[in-house]
Amino acid sequence: MGFDELGLGPDVLRAIGDVGYETPTPIQEQSIPAALTGRDILGCAQTGTGKTASFVLPMIEILSSGRARARMPRSLILTPTRELAMQIAENFDDYGKFHKLSQALLIGGVSMDDQSNKLDRGVDVLIATPGRLIDHLESGRILLNDIKVLVIDEADRMLDMGFIPDVEKIVGQLPKIRQTLFFSATMPAEIRRLADAFLMNPKEIHVTPPASPAETVVQHLSVVGTQDKRAALRSIIRSEDVQNALVFCNRKRDVDILYRSLKKHGFAAAALHGDMPQPVRLETLEAFRKNEVRILVASDVAARGLDIVDLSHVFNFDVPYNPEDYIHRIGRTGRAGKEGRAFTLATPDDTDAVAAVTRMLGKEIPGFEVEGLEGGQLAEPSEKQGRRRRPSKAKTASKAEAKPAAARETEPAPARRQRRKPATTKEKAPAVESVVGMGSHVPAFMLRPARSGEAG
Ligand code: AMP
DSSP states (O other): OOGGGTTOOHHHHHHHHHHTOOSOOHHHHHHHHHHHTTOOEEEEOOTTSSHHHHHHHHHHHHHTSSOOBTTBOSEEEEOSSHHHHHHHHHHHHHHTTTSOOOEEEEOTTSOHHHHHHHHHHOOSEEEEOHHHHHHHHHTTOOOOTTOOEEEEOSHHHHHHTTOHHHHHHHHHTSOSSSEEEEEESOOOHHHHHHHHHHOSSOEEEEOOOSSOHHHHEEEEEEEOOGGGHHHHHHHHHHHSOOSSEEEEESSHHHHHHHHHHHHHTTOOEEEEOTTSOHHHHHHHHHHHHTTSSOEEEEEHHHHTTOOOTTOOEEEESSOOSSHHHHHHHHTTSSOTTOOEEEEEEEOGGGHHHHHHHHHHHTSOOOBOOOTTSOOOOOOOOOHHHHBSSSBOOHHHHHHHHHSOHHHHHTSOHHHHHHHHSOTTOOTTOOOOOOOTTSTTOOOGGGGOOOGGGTTO
16 A cells, blocks of 8 residues: 555655655554544554654644644644654654644753743644643643644553653643544553543554564673673674664663763763753764764663664663563664664673563573673572562572572672662652552552653
């Protein structure tokens, strides 16, 4: 099927041609015609499937008739992070270049006054993170009575970040008669409940990512001592033909340390994490896009939503706490049919984190010997190691139980603390390990970052 069979107008088709897309992705094929008829959409799709264009393209058509009024935007896109919001805005610029639609980005880190001036002039498309939009709503600078189309993007990530009460508050201020396009990579019960509340007779679309990372990314794992990790990384980078790479650390603190170390050793490196002021983040990203910076050291939250198509390498300086993050991380390379390479550095203590990743992949990650370093071995799994966010399988538990209690007790305390960190905790979350009366469960709202840090 071609783009010209989806019901899009000639100007949008021309813009798509200029961007260079030849055929619609499965979610675009299913979502665009339905959205153009005014139908609600429930899209279960993740980044990389072309979901952004699946709502941006029909929105451009729908909004092409009619005019924006001051302070009353005609459509609203809610998205969890600043980076995603900026990418959506870029999509509107690219696909809507033959239309005269105006847009405003309401995201943290950008002056409220500039945003407000834009709203005064009237906007067709409002792209916002929930916290910043609430700030504008509370100051009375914006009215949502004229919203005809609402998009909720990455609903499950908003849930993770604790934004659902804000989203509900915002949607409560929208007209009941509207079109809603709702996207989420996963559909846990809480998201399904929201979808039921926000959507009317939606067309449900489920798509899987174009290829599992296992097929397009060549993966390697090296076990090295903690003190050897930086040397190992440098050695691998030097031995590989690295065009541009993301290096992931589990902790913000390590992002800075590693970045400084790489710079000291002469690499064109930069750091990206949630605490950086927005202008610095934008500058850093721009330098990376232009290849002035080849190696970007990042935390998971800061790197989410980055749309860098031609990444040659991903390095996991740490095995992620959460196996899903492994997939997200390595999925940054090997895109658009190109071969990508992913290297993971594990320490002997990372037994269970590695086991969780291999369970998810359904296969072992091939080992890789780092030149000039003696390779290590993963330690035997222990009971403590098994107590991660994903309940460990019986196999792991029984092995652990076979180990004498004394041996379990001798596990060094810092390692235990590190592993027990809640896997999905955002970077600004307080170090809450458990809450009295709730067992080990920590409700998302307690881990929610302060509003100003909403985009992590
Ligand atoms: P998304 O899932 O929206 O984040 O899109 C993932 C990537 O696919 C982005 O780099 C888009 O520019 C690209 N993309 C979206 N639609 C198409 C298409 N029909 N053909 C080729 N690339 C596309």
